Amino acid sequence: MSTLDLTFQLNGQAVRLQLSPDTLLVDLLRDVLGLKGTKIGCREGECGACSVLLDGQPVNSCILPALKVQGRSVMTIEGLARPDGSLDPIQQCFIEAGAVQCGFCTPGMILNAKALLDGNPKPGEEEIRKALSGVLCRCTGYQKIIQAVQTAAGTRE
Amino acid sequence: MRNQNEGKKEDPVLTKERFDFQQLLQTPQVKLAVAGQSVPRTDALLKVSGKLLYGADYGQEGFLHGKILRSPYPHAWIRSIRTEKAKSLPGVAAVLTAKDVPGRNGFGAIIPDQPVICGDKVRFVGDAVALVAAETERIAHEALKLIEVEYESLPAVLDPREALREDAPKIHEKGNLLSYNKLRKGDLTTGWAEADVIIERTYQVPFLEHAYIEPDVTMAVPQADGTMLVEGPMQAPFTTRRNLAAVLGMPINRVRVRQVPMGGGFGGKEDSPIDIGCRAAVLARHTGRPVRLALEREEITIQTCKRHPMIMTIKVGARKDGTLTALAGTIYDEQGAYASLGPVIPPAGGSHIHSMIMMPGPYEIPHVSVDAYLCYTNHPYGGAMRGFGAPQVHIAHEQIMDELALELGMDPLDIRRKNAFKLGSATATGQILDQSVGLRETLEACAGEFDWERRSRKTGYIDPEKTKRRGVGVGMGWYRTSIGTAGDGCGANVYVHEDGSVLLFTGITEMGQGSYTVLPQICAEELGICLDQVRLVQPDTQMVPESGPTVGSRSTTLMGNAIIQAARQVKESVLEAASEMLLVPVGRLDAREGRIHDRENPERTLLFREAAARAMSRGKRLIGQGWWTPPPATLDPETGQGNPYFVYTYSTHMAEVVVDVETGEVEVTGYVAAFDVGKAINPQSVEGQIEGGVAMGLGYALMEEVVLKNGVPQNLSLQNYLIPTILDVPRIKSIILEMPNVYGPYGAKGIGEMPNIPATPAILNAIANACGGRVRSLPADPEKVFWAIREAGGPPR
Numbered sequence: 001m002s003t004l005d006l007t008f009q010l011n012g013q014a015v016r017l018q019l020s021p022d023t024l025l026v027d028l029l030r031d032v033l034g035l036k037g038t039k040i041g042c043r044e045g046e047c048g049a050c051s052v053l054l055d056g057q058p059v060n061s062c063i064l065p066a067l068k069v070q071g072r073s074v075m076t077i078e079g080l081a082r083p084d085g086s087l088d089p090i091q092q093c094f095i096e097a098g099a100v101q102c103g104f105c106t107p108g109m110i111l112n113a114k115a116l117l118d119g120n121p122k123p124g125e126e127e128i129r130k131a132l133s134g135v136l137c138r139c140t141g142y143q144k145i146i147q148a149v150q151t152a153a154g155t156r157e
Numbered sequence: 158m159r160n161q162n163e164g165k166k167e168d169p170v171l172t173k174e175r176f177d178f179q180q181l182l183q184t185p186q187v188k189l190a191v192a193g194q195s196v197p198r199t200d201a202l203l204k205v206s207g208k209l210l211y212g213a214d215y216g217q218e219g220f221l222h223g224k225i226l227r228s229p230y231p232h233a234w235i236r237s238i239r240t241e242k243a244k245s246l247p248g249v250a251a252v253l254t255a256k257d258v259p260g261r262n263g264f265g266a267i268i269p270d271q272p273v274i275c276g277d278k279v280r281f282v283g284d285a286v287a288l289v290a291a292e293t294e295r296i297a298h299e300a301l302k303l304i305e306v307e308y309e310s311l312p313a314v315l316d317p318r319e320a321l322r323e324d325a326p327k328i329h330e331k332g333n334l335l336s337y338n339k340l341r342k343g344d345l346t347t348g349w350a351e352a353d354v355i356i357e358r359t360y361q362v363p364f365l366e367h368a369y370i371e372p373d374v375t376m377a378v379p380q381a382d383g384t385m386l387v388e389g390p391m392q393a394p395f396t397t398r399r400n401l402a403a404v405l406g407m408p409i410n411r412v413r414v415r416q417v418p419m420g421g422g423f424g425g426k427e428d429s430p431i432d433i434g435c436r437a438a439v440l441a442r443h444t445g446r447p448v449r450l451a452l453e454r455e456e457i458t459i460q461t462c463k464r465h466p467m468i469m470t471i472k473v474g475a476r477k478d479g480t481l482t483a484l485a486g487t488i489y490d491e492q493g494a495y496a497s498l499g500p501v502i503p504p505a506g507g508s509h510i511h512s513m514i515m516m517p518g519p520y521e522i523p524h525v526s527v528d529a530y531l532c533y534t535n536h537p538y539g540g541a542m543r544g545f546g547a548p549q550v551h552i553a554h555e556q557i558m559d560e561l562a563l564e565l566g567m568d569p570l571d572i573r574r575k576n577a578f579k580l581g582s583a584t585a586t587g588q589i590l591d592q593s594v595g596l597r598e599t600l601e602a603c604a605g606e607f608d609w610e611r612r613s614r615k616t617g618y619i620d621p622e623k624t625k626r627r628g629v630g631v632g633m634g635w636y637r638t639s640i641g642t643a644g645d646g647c648g649a650n651v652y653v654h655e656d657g658s659v660l661l662f663t664g665i666t667e668m669g670q671g672s673y674t675v676l677p678q679i680c681a682e683e684l685g686i687c688l689d690q691v692r693l694v695q696p697d698t699q700m701v702p703e704s705g706p707t708v709g710s711r712s713t714t715l716m717g718n719a720i721i722q723a724a725r726q727v728k729e730s731v732l733e734a735a736s737e738m739l740l741v742p743v744g745r746l747d748a749r750e751g752r753i754h755d756r757e758n759p760e761r762t763l764l765f766r767e768a769a770a771r772a773m774s775r776g777k778r779l780i781g782q783g784w785w786t787p788p789p790a791t792l793d794p795e796t797g798q799g800n801p802y803f804v805y806t807y808s809t810h811m812a813e814v815v816v817d818v819e820t821g822e823v824e825v826t827g828y829v830a831a832f833d834v835g836k837a838i839n840p841q842s843v844e845g846q847i848e849g850g851v852a853m854g855l856g857y858a859l860m861e862e863v864v865l866k867n868g869v870p871q872n873l874s875l876q877n878y879l880i881p882t883i884l885d886v887p888r889i890k891s892i893i894l895e896m897p898n899v900y901g902p903y904g905a906k907g908i909g910e911m912p913n914i915p916a917t918p919a920i921l922n923a924i925a926n927a928c929g930g931r932v933r934s935l936p937a938d939p940e941k942v943f944w945a946i947r948e949a950g951g952p953p954r
Contacts, residue, residue: 037207
């Protein structure tokens with residue numbers, strides 16, 4: 001299979017490379033670009049562990065052909081920390097709320113939360129639940145994840 | 158002359174003598190500095206940054222990729238197998254069959270009855286018939302398709318009761334009954350005679366999948382010196398190593414197993430790493446190259462262990478006032494194709510005997526009889542899944558208690574109040590619960606917070622169209638801390654360095670439950686230093702002492718005690734040095750948060766690290782070693798009488814549900830759960846286990862089931878094996894109570910498994926309360942709830 005050009009913004013940096021058209025975004029990120037923070041749980045777009053932000057919206061990178069991000073902007077968990085290395089408030093709130101157990105769904109959860117708060121800074125609990133419904137967690141029962149997002153939004157009772 | 162015994166007190170935590178519980182309550186608790194605090198997880202920073210490397214994140218340069226060819230039949234002879242075409246595909250490094258296994262062609266957590274590669278027959282569709290190693294996963298997949306196998310299909314045994322018939326096809330040489338165990342207490346005839354009401358019910362539960370979000374993966378790396386390294390996410394490094402050694406035909410000391418960060422285990426990663434580890438290692442040995450073997454989601458469902466399905470018949474007798482007089486139970490426990498963690502490890506280890514012991518529930522019953530049959534079938538096999546045989550029987554006894562309450566016209570709480578364990582109660586095995594029994598306290602605390610009195614009176618329709626009905630339900634439970642085997646024990650090493658930093662070596666693994674935080678907390682507390690001075694070394698069988706598996710809710714307690722022992726050894730040296738430096742007797746010194754001071758004169762103080770440096774320069778021992786075993790487990794094999802587990806955690810759960818009586822859909826709208834955990838070493842983490850466990854129990858009640866058709870699993874992926882999403886789990890209020898365990902670190906007992914156990918029956922009881930429909934065969938999905946309502950004569954008016 002011949003290769004095609006791909007140019008896109010990744011965590012604020014321009015990236016340009018060649019790849020075969022059947023390359024999935026998650027494999028591009030993990031195996032070619034060495035960004036292991038995006039996880040693979042099911043390879044069928046069900047668990048959300050592979051969530052990344054595409055132009056600010058969450059997508060399941062395990063079922064997205066990489067060429068679909070042509071000319072667009074992608075953010076992975078590695079791109080969330082601030083330029084000076086300090087954590088995004090959502091990350092800090094996850095730590096403090098006890099919302100991290102095995103951590104495998106954590107990057108996906110955090111990115112979905114970021115997409116929510118960027119668009120809706122003071123969401124209600126139902127809105128938080130709906131926004132995070134695309135990520136499965138087997139460890140936490142979701143309680144402290146919701147509390148972490150509420151704390152980050154300043155809406156925790 | 159300094160008194161050698163000054164400062165050394167006989168500590169009841171570390172002795173096995175019976176201890177006066179009342180005396181413990183009167184002893185003022187020392188204020189803890191690190192243990193008992195909700196400190197953030199030590200690995201959370203790496204996890205939220207995406208920097209923590211899990212097994213699949215490790216570099217794959219130079220690795221071959223392993224794949225497994227599995228049987229399409231649940232039961233068949235292998236007549237022939239031809240691998241030439243597969244071997245000649247470019248990029249294929251090896252295609253192995255049974256004859257290529259260098260050592261024992263069998264693995265298993267208890268009995269090694271599962272072939273690494275099947276030679277003569279296959280016993281379930283997950284059985285391995287050949288192994289392939291290739292340069293890429295794609296090539297490995299292609300190679301699998303080129304292997305030609307001729308099978309002669311055999312009649313399959315797909316039901317545990319069928320398995321016990323005289324004429325049933327034999328799955329293993331020795332027959333289909335893997336274990337028969339019985340419990341006999343008192344005299345049933347007397348018990349029935351004393352009863353005013355007797356009811357009997359049968360409950361059935363299916364295969365369940367752990368559905369950890371991180372798929373299984375392993376890496377087998379042959380070392381230059383001929384030893385073998387296997388690494389990956391795993392709960393039982395030592396069990397894995399023992400199997401690897403036998404399969405490779407090597408002594409244990411030439412096999413090294415290293416655990417890497419794990420994305421969830423729940424008992425499944427107790428034996429799936431043995432499976433893929435042995436297979437990867439055989440490929441690695443054969444090719445001389447590192448082999449990475451990863452399971453895709455569908456392969457996990459087909460191949461790895463499940464929660465045991467059961468058919469449970471339970472008959473109870475009670476007096477008019479609700480006092481239980483007798484209980485008889487029969488359990489058909491479906492083991493599936495291989496033994497895994499089902500069979501008995503004397504005296505009370507293995508999931509099957511645990512189910513038998515737990516079947517009567519946390520109630521005082523004078524006459525009890527249980528017959529439990531563990532049966533092979535040509536299905537996926539049962540292993541450990543959070544609760545290890547206890548969840549299933551709780552579904553039986555908690556439901557029948559409610560059904561009995563209904564017969565007697567009693568409130569479900571009152572019938573439990575009549576019979577629930579308290580301090581001094583005798584269990585069905587005749588064990589006297591002489592310490593740390595908070596069951597009743599959890600019931601009252603839960604009822605208070607849930608407002609049971611008020612809510613139980615509000616059962617009924619919540620909409621004018623009369624389509625949705627609300628109801629409440631309770632579930633009580635108990636769960637052991639330990640695994641009930643003769644060999645249960647934990648080792649820990651603590652090394653203190655001259656700058657006050659500490660290395661902690663244990664073989665307990667982190668799967669998200671928080672052991673990598675709690676165990677250092679205990680170490681720091683005991684040494685009197687700050688948490689960040691302790692670094693826990695990831696389990697590597699070459700570096701850490703034998704610790705047993707991370708299962709059975711044993712880790713905090715057994716390993717915590719071993720760590721305390723180890724820490725005290727080292728602390729002796731440090732305090733001796735401090736005593737010399739401060740010119741204060743050892744008995745007057747307190748160590749806390751990195752400083753050591755004279756209790757009587759707190760200004761006389763120095764840093765822990767100063768004393769450590771001095772101790773080292775004086776040649777004092779700064780290596781501490783702990784080994785802790787619980788009070789011995791006992792269980793008579795004929796009567797099931799004895800003390801199988803030395804302490805139990807207790808809990809009560811209450812759920813509110815709304816049932817759509819037209820569609821059968823159930824929504825859980827309220828939830829409270831109270832636990833007696835002895836001592837919460839990290840309360841936030843205890844809550845985390847409670848909330849996650851309840852969610853798992855909710856899944857068991859409402860949606861989870863591995864569907865099998867003619868022995869073939871149908872719902873292989875997360876698309877059709879449904880686990881609770883954030884939309885399914887309500888707010889959960891946790892209540893933590895502490896009835897200290899005299900054999901636990903600072904009084905702690907286990908918590909990992911307890912929360913997912915009473916959740917399922919609490920929800921099932923709430924459904925029955927809401928709509929009158931009782932679902933006795935799980936899951937209570939909309940279709941089953943719909944038919945249960947119809948069976949009960951339609952929705953209540």
